[in-house]
Amino acid sequence: MLRIAVPNKGSLAEPAADMLRQAGYKVRRDLKELIVTDPDNEVELFYLRPRDIAVYVGSGTVDAGITGRDLLLDSGSDAVEVMALGFGKSTFRYAARAGSMSDVADIAGRRVATSYPGLVQGHLAEAGVSAAVVRLDGAVETAITLGVADVIADVVETGATLRSQGLAVFGDPILTSEAVLIRRAEVSEDNGVGVLRRRLLGVVTARDYVLLDYDVPAAAVEAACQITPGLESPTVSPLHDPAWVAVRAMVPRKGTNRVMDELFDLGARGILVTHIAACRL
Numbered sequence: 001m002l003r004i005a006v007p008n009k010g011s012l013a014e015p016a017a018d019m020l021r022q023a024g025y026k027v028r029r030d031l032k033e034l035i036v037t038d039p040d041n042e043v044e045l046f047y048l049r050p051r052d053i054a055v056y057v058g059s060g061t062v063d064a065g066i067t068g069r070d071l072l073l074d075s076g077s078d079a080v081e082v083m084a085l086g087f088g089k090s091t092f093r094y095a096a097r098a099g100s101m102s103d104v105a106d107i108a109g110r111r112v113a114t115s116y117p118g119l120v121q122g123h124l125a126e127a128g129v130s131a132a133v134v135r136l137d138g139a140v141e142t143a144i145t146l147g148v149a150d151v152i153a154d155v156v157e158t159g160a161t162l163r164s165q166g167l168a169v170f171g172d173p174i175l176t177s178e179a180v181l182i183r184r185a186e187v188s189e190d191n192g193v194g195v196l197r198r199r200l201l202g203v204v205t206a207r208d209y210v211l212l213d214y215d216v217p218a219a220a221v222e223a224a225c226q227i228t229p230g231l232e233s234p235t236v237s238p239l240h241d242p243a244w245v246a247v248r249a250m251v252p253r254k255g256t257n258r259v260m261d262e263l264f265d266l267g268a269r270g271i272l273v274t275h276i277a278a279c280r281l
Contacts, residue, residue, distance in 0.1 A: 001037070001044050002192035005056050005065030008034070008047035012179050015087040016066045020045070022206075022278065023199035042192065054079045057182050064184075064193050070155070070177040074119040079182045082189075082197055086204050088179035090155045092119070097144065098168040101151065106170075107131045113140050113149035120153045123174050141165050198280060206276040209250045214263055214271040218245050225249075227262050231281065250276070 006020065006027075007013040017027045026038035028047065036045040046062055051074075053067040058077025065079070070092055072079060094104065094112075101107070104127045113134045114120045120133050134149050141161050143149040155177075156162065156169055181200055183193050216224045225234050230249035237246045247268075251259055260271050 001042050002064065002196065003044050003046060003062040004196065005046050005048050005053040005062045005067075007050040007053065007066060010050050012050055012066065012068060012088045016085075016179065019066075019085060019087075019200060019203050022203045023196075024278075025199075043196075051075075054182060057184055060184055063187055063191065064196060065182050066179060067182060068177050069180050070116060070119060070175055072180060072182055073122065073175065074116040076118050078185045080185045082181040082183050082193070083201060083204075085179040085181060085200060086207065088177070090157065090177050091173050092116070092153065092175040092177060093156045093169045093173050094151055094153050094171050095141075095156070095162050095167045095169045096151045098166060101170045104129055104171045107151050110150040111148070112151045112153055113143035114153040115140055116153065119175065123153075141167065199278075201281065202279045205281060206278050208253055209276060209279075210253050210256055211248065211274040211276055212251045212256070212259065212271070213246065213248050213274070214268040215239065215244050215246050216263070216266065216268040218243055220267050221245050221247065224263060224266055224268060227259060227266070 007016050021027050025041055025043060026036060027045065028036045034047050048056060050067050051071055053065040054072045054075035054077045056062050057065045058079040066085065068088055069081065072081060094107065107124065108129050108131060111132045111134055112120055113136050115136055115138065117133045117135045124131055136143060140152050140154045142165065143152050144167065145165055153174060159169065162168065181197060187193060189197060212228055221236060224247055228234055228247065228249040228251050234247050234249035239246055256273060263271055
């Protein structure tokens, strides 16, 4: 059986479970369950701490897992990213007293507090900056106020918490993170990881696209297909009235109404949008 590590708590846990469920896998019903066996799909799900998942995957204890890109890079494990999953997005940045620093080079010789020491040490090394990295397990934004550090490196969303401490971000983002599917570096996708990847890709695509059906005058079909080119090519079918044709195509969910307006202006009628539950590309 394919062994898959899944977050047991935190912001990634519920979206990861929803995605696996939509991909056709059996997930736990009780939060106390730590292992779920799915014989129909020949997989076992292991519910682990998000921070530990990359370690388990890299060591070969499990074959694949879902975790954050930040946690993967911070772990230093041999696990590799297979694909991004489109949820749990965050930005990792440096912050210091407002106006005190403007570039990563300003960190040289300072103390940097973070919950991701491996990630920060790697980033500073790439930038050629030498600094002391202080590991904290929470409330990183108060480290400067308490005198533990001169700089912090943490996940930044709105920045409101930083501003409340008199801090401001500086320099380019260290990392843009999101949930990712990972696997062991030496494992090929022939052992079931490929099926898992295709299923999850189908869910991601279904969330990003809708199916658009419409009737359009035959004389305008080429222009209509330019608006809705589909993934490979749109499906064009003749109608009872030879002056009209029916078109079906997948289009990005974002901007669907704009596309419908353009088609209507072109002469298309009976424009229908259908949500996609799953697909294979």
